[in-house]
Amino acid sequence: MARRAIFTYIAREHCLDWISHMAKAPTQTTGEPLGVISRIQRISGLSQFFRDTAQLRYAAVPNHSLIGTGDAAEVPAEGTAVHPRAGP
Numbered sequence: 740m741a742r743r744a745i746f747t748y749i750a751r752e753h754c755l756d757w758i759s760h761m762a763k764a765p766t767q768t769t770g771e772p773l774g775v776i777s778r779i780q781r782i783s784g785l786s787q788f789f790r791d792t793a794q795l796r797y798a799a800v801p802n803h804s805l806i807g808t809g810d811a812a813e814v815p816a817e818g819t820a821v822h823p824r825a826g827p
Contacts (some may be wrong), residue, residue, distance in 0.1 A: 746800040747794070754806045758782060762812070777810045780791040 744802040761778050765771055773781070786807055 744799070749801065751765065751805045755810065757785075758806070760809060775814060779811045779814065779820075782806060783808070790823065 757776070761773050761781065763772055766773060786804055789801060789804040790808070793802050793804060796802070
């Protein structure tokens, strides 16, 4: 028997905690937290999932997107990278 995921108990706070976790927790491959672009991509994917399921009116999902583009980190402007070893 297939198990069904129920998303009705997921709140916006759960999503925001997940976003915060991605920015701080080390990944298995690099040992560093995800970069800004990777976080934006994952947030975008989850946001799209909630929009799609809400539009399809599935019974076991929220009827609106819990997160949006404003919840993602901003992409740093070119030339603003900080290089700790660069001297004056």
